[in-house]
Amino acid sequence: MKRRLSCCFYLAAVPLGLWSALPAMGQDSRVAGHITDTSRAAVGTAIVTATQVDSGWKREVLSNAQGYYQLAPLPPGKYRIEAVKPGFKAFCRTDVELSPSIAATVDLQMEDAGVSETNSLEARKIGPGFLLTYLKVFLP
Amino acid sequence: MLRIPVLGGLLAFVAPALIAASPVGVYLDFDEPASAAAMEAMRREASGVLDRVGIEIAWRLVSQNQGNEPFERLAVVKFTGKCACEGLLAATREILVLGTTAVASGRVLPYSQVRCDAIRRILPKIEFASDRRLGDAALGRVLGRVLAHELYHAVLGTAHHAASGLARGFQSTQDLTSDELPFAGGDWEPHPALSAK
Numbered sequence: 112m113k114r115r116l117s118c119c120f121y122l123a124a125v126p127l128g129l130w131s132a133l134p135a136m137g138q139d140s141r142v143a144g145h146i147t148d149t150s151r152a153a154v155g156t157a158i159v160t161a162t163q164v165d166s167g168w169k170r171e172v173l174s175n176a177q178g179y180y181q182l183a184p185l186p187p188g189k190y191r192i193e194a195v196k197p198g199f200k201a202f203c204r205t206d207v208e209l210s211p212s213i214a215a216t217v218d219l220q221m222e223d224a225g226v227s228e229t230n231s232l233e234a235r236k237i238g239p240g241f242l243l244t245y246l247k248v249f250l251p
Numbered sequence: 252m253l254r255i256p257v258l259g260g261l262l263a264f265v266a267p268a269l270i271a272a273s274p275v276g277v278y279l280d281f282d283e284p285a286s287a288a289a290m291e292a293m294r295r296e297a298s299g300v301l302d303r304v305g306i307e308i309a310w311r312l313v314s315q316n317q318g319n320e321p322f323e324r325l326a327v328v329k330f331t332g333k334c335a336c337e338g339l340l341a342a343t344r345e346i347l348v349l350g351t352t353a354v355a356s357g358r359v360l361p362y363s364q365v366r367c368d369a370i371r372r373i374l375p376k377i378e379f380a381s382d383r384r385l386g387d388a389a390l391g392r393v394l395g396r397v398l399a400h401e402l403y404h405a406v407l408g409t410a411h412h413a414a415s416g417l418a419r420g421f422q423s424t425q426d427l428t429s430d431e432l433p434f435a436g437g438d439w440e441p442h443p444a445l446s447a448k
Binding site for chain 2: 197
């Protein structure tokens with residue numbers, strides 16, 4: 112009987128321990144939005160990063176083919192939301208305040224990087240975009 | 252009775268550490284359908300090489316991305332050309348670019364490209380292997396090494412190349428097909444991109 116009780120205590124302690132490790136779980140917030148270019152066309156496969164300003168804690172997500180993204184759960188606080196994708200200028204929105212249990216919407220509009228970004232010989236040789244680091248092979 | 256808070260406290264201590272060691276999400280995008288054997292060998296090789304430097308990978312496909320899976324860090328890798336041996340591409344002794352990682356305004360972006368056709372052209376023994384399945388598996392291993400090299404740039408956010416090992420900018424065909432091609436000690440330390448949270 113004593114052993115069974117002890118076993119029950121351990122089983123109860125596992126979720127208790129995990130719960131105590133995630134104190135803000137019930138009060139987390141989320142951010143979602145739509146990424147477009149200047150012609151309002153959807154920008155898929157952009158990496159969206161939410162960085163908590165005070166702690167530097169961050170999470171990243173890849174926008175889907177329709178340009179939508181959602182980052183959750185995020186601890187409440189002040190965030191910097193940034194989107195990057197080759198061919199576009201990085202877009203950054205600072206001072207995004209995320210409140211507990213509230214879903215924030217942050218839509219992002221990305222501008223074309225333009226030709227000036229591809230100004231190196233390597234990049235021109237490789238093609239459109241700006242690809243500079245590479246692995247080459249040589250034969251003996 | 253005292254065991255409950257002790258165990259709860261232990262888990263409270265351990266769980267954040269487990270959460271902190273979350274994997275890097277790597278999204279794969281293919282121009283053309285790839286050989287399953289090559290992809291399996293590629294994932295195994297890249298996972299093995301990166302695991303040795305403490306980087307765990309969560310493999311995902313861009314085609315299945317819903318836009319809602321968060322990672323501490325993620326990278327996108329596009330595969331151009333045909334990632335399967337077909338015995339069609341002429342071999343070459345030219346210097347070829349096998350993989351690239353994007354740089355914009357001096358900043359390395361976590362977007363890489365692996366060029367399957369270029370890799371097939373410098374490995375005629377693999378491209379023209381009599382057993383297509385074995386050829387694909389050998390190709391996959393080399394793809395895994397090129398991929399791991401590009402992830403070194405993408406994840407660390409560095410354009411730097413090392414003097415030896417898999418982080419070197421130039422590789423010989425012997426190295427790429429050798430039994431082992433690990434990163435040299437210290438290539439991934441002190442993990443500035445991963446530790447700056």
